[in-house]
Amino acid sequence: MWLKDSSIGRKLLMSISGLFLVLFLTFHLSMNVVAIFSEEGYNMICEFLGANWYAVVGTLVLVAGFLLHIAYAFYLTFQNRKARGNDRYAVTARPKGVAWASQNMLVLGIIVVLGLALHAYQFWAKMQLVELQHMAGAEVCTKYAADGVYYMKEYFTNPIFLVLYLVWFGALWFHLTHGFWSAIQTIGWNNLVWLKRWKAISNVYATIICAGFAVVALWFAFVA
Amino acid sequence: MDKTINITLKVWRQRGPKEAGKFETYKLNNVSTDSSFLEMLDILNEQLVNEDKEPVVFDNDCREGICGMCSLYINGHPHGPDSEITTCQLHMRRFKDGDTITIEPWRSAGFPVIRDLMVDRTAYDKIIQAGGYISVNAGGAQDANAIPIPKRDADLAMDAASCIGCGACVAACKNGSAMLFVSAKVSQLALLPQGKVEAARRAKAMLAKMDELGFGNCTNTGACEAECPKGVSITNIARLNREFISAKLKD
Known part of the structure; x- marks a missing residue:
């Protein structure tokens, strides 16, 4: 299968799974922003998603996308380090025009995954997971399972968690500024005119996404 | 008048593809800033030969930037610090008196080192x-x-x-x-x-x-x-x- 046996195929898997995750971030942000305008509205979304079959299927597809993206990140990095050879350069310099993020995507990705683990523990494990456990007949407290606002207030008013989340969004921003246009380039939708445009679109989009998440976190830390 | 500089070179020396390499340091005095980088290496090799030492092996051919043979990784940049030129088009006026210049071969599993700075491409x-x-x-070329x-x-x-x-x-x-x-x-x-x-x-x-x-x-x-x-x-x-x-x- 050329998707896994050729270098462009493997990169295409990274690209498509990455774009899928970008799409997910867009949905996630749209939901979060609701919480600023209406806390009841946000909890209605939590209720609507909950552990309904479509939300569970969505979560599974999402997890598959994450796993594919992460597994290939490590696999490709391993191959790339091998291709670099055994002797490392004694002196290295980052050439002009090469973004720092582009050369540190794995490190940034690891920070994003660590943040994701914290986030899943703080929200997913207390919301969808609790509902699933409840449906399975386990003895769990479901009082806050669909009360996302309760958890946002609880965590974001804690300065340590707030800073951790902001660092997470920062790493995500760097990851997206390279990842978005790079995914387009890998698919082949690029030329001399669009190269600069895609890079600009990446920067704008990454800023909208990450600033959006940060604004919601800060809103619950200081305003709500 | 020619301006000359004194430089220190850190050059990667490796006897063969399977042998471990290491950096050797050489001092080179009175190098004309008008000389090209490869001419500077020629001067180094002349100095090494006169000292009964093995000259540094490096690839080069046309020395006018069109053949693609020269291949040095200089101070962290392939073909040196200038942009859009090959190593043979790099000149010593780009360096200052007292500079230490690190010269390495291309390092990649696809390009194993043959010897010193020469790699197999x-x-x-x-x-x-x-x-x-x-x-x-084949046959008569048609009109362009x-x-x-x-x-x-x-x-x-x-x-x-x-x-x-x-x-x-x-x-x-x-x-x-x-x-x-x-x-x-x-x-x-x-x-x-x-x-x-x-x-x-x-x-x-x-x-x-x-x-x-x-x-x-x-x-x-x-x-x-x-x-x-x-x-x-x-x-x-x-x-x-x-x-x-x-x-x-x-x-």
């Missing part, structure tokens, strides 16, 4: 042999104007064809990927009517050979483009991706 020849050509019946080609395509093909196959893209790439070279060689033909006939087969064959020879996966850092002595654009890589993916989807 036959991998590139193998990639070209896999598909970097067009098949035509018989096949109309849009100016834009002709220019893009010419820009891609300016690749001299020196390997700086692989040397610069943190992934040891040869995508800029392969994409330039695919693009220069894929853009022209004569090359379109075999475009799908070419993209698949050249990429398969590149993967087989142990080059890495492109992550679009753009270091290759930044260090390319001919300024070959990474948009060629997008074209290669396009050619390859559409060829595979048609299979």
Whole structure:
């Protein structure tokens, strides 16, 4: 299968799974922003998603996308380090025009995954997971399972968690500024005119996404 | 009057592909700033020979930036600190008195060191042999104007064809990927009517050979483009991706 046996195929898997995750971030942000305008509205979304079959299927597809993206990140990095050879350069310099993020995507990705683990523990494990456990007949407290606002207030008013989340969004921003246009380039939708445009679109989009998440976190830390 | 500088060189010395290499430090005095980088190395070698030491082995040929033989990684940059020139076009006026210059070979699994600063770049020849050509019946050449080609395509093909196959893209790439070279060689033909006939087969064959020879996966850092002595654009890589993916989807 050329998707896994050729270098462009493997990169295409990274690209498509990455774009899928970008799409997910867009949905996630749209939901979060609701919480600023209406806390009841946000909890209605939590209720609507909950552990309904479509939300569970969505979560599974999402997890598959994450796993594919992460597994290939490590696999490709391993191959790339091998291709670099055994002797490392004694002196290295980052050439002009090469973004720092582009050369540190794995490190940034690891920070994003660590943040994701914290986030899943703080929200997913207390919301969808609790509902699933409840449906399975386990003895769990479901009082806050669909009360996302309760958890946002609880965590974001804690300065340590707030800073951790902001660092997470920062790493995500760097990851997206390279990842978005790079995914387009890998698919082949690029030329001399669009190269600069895609890079600009990446920067704008990454800023909208990450600033959006940060604004919601800060809103619950200081305003709500 | 000639201006001269005194410099210190840290040069990678390695006796063979399987042997461990290390840096040797040499002092070189009164180097004319008008001399080219390779002339400076010639002076170093003359000095070493006079001291009954082994001269430093490095690749070079035309010394005018068109053959692609010279290949030094100087102070962290393939072909040195200047942009869009080859090592042989680099001059000592670019350096200051008292500078320490670190000279390394291309480091990549695809380009094993033969000796000192000379690496084996036959991998590139193998990639070209896999598909970097067009098949035509020999015979009298037809009139050049018989096949109309849009100016834009002709220019893009010419820009891609300016690749001299020196390997700086692989040397610069943190992934040891040869995508800029392969994409330039695919693009220069894929853009022209004569090359379109075999475009799908070419993209698949050249990429398969590149993967087989142990080059890495492109992550679009753009270091290759930044260090390319001919300024070959990474948009060629997008074209290669396009050619390859559409060829595979048609299979």
